[in-house]
Amino acid sequence: MAGHGGRQMKVIALDFETANEQRSSPCSIGLAWIEDGQVARVEHxxxxxxxxxxxxxxxxxxxxGPQDVEDADEWPDVLARLRPELEGALVLAHNASFDISVIRRSCEHYDVPAPGFDYLCTVQVARGVWPDLPSHKLNVVCGHLGVDFKHHDAAGDAYACGQVALAAMSLNSLGHVRDLPSHLGMSLGRLDHDGYTPSRAAAGPRRRYG
Incomplete structure (x- = not known):
């Protein structure tokens, strides 16, 4: 794959569940690695x-609930394990504004640097590829595609997000998931320690901070 780091750039779909109204309250993260045109592995x-x-x-x-995570690591330790995977990757998320804000706010809360990666919102992808669906929620899109998964389960949602991107890529006869934005007139978002750029359906995003 052309771009940062050549054709071997990692592609990882991810999903968070949060414990309360604060975006800095992640309690579960699922990740799905896309390799060779398929979801190769899933972690929770x-x-x-x-x-x-x-x-x-x-x-x-x-x-x-709290009993499920009372012995779990907090965000800085979880991020430390995942940072080598996320740095430089292309990250996919369904409604990426939510998942990226969880990372940003959690890093701010604990005063740790955010990982640096490009990201793509698969809600925006789905709207571009399947505009006639009644909704572009993950369960609706996956119902249309025949993808079976456990909804509101971070690992299940990450897997489903990856399948949406793969289906969009296949339907448009593209060589890689990273080819989707230019084909659909979208732009990749970007997160790093300096700020973030939203993923947009039109080119020319403006850099944001905070």
């Missing part, structure tokens, strides 16, 4: 949020 990591505080709404949404 528990994360203990600050104070191990959970809101009822979030527990009802994803079924995770």
């Amino acid at each position: 990591h528990w994360i203990r949020p600050p104070g191990n505080r959970f809101a009822r709404f979030n527990i009802a949404f994803h079924g995770i």
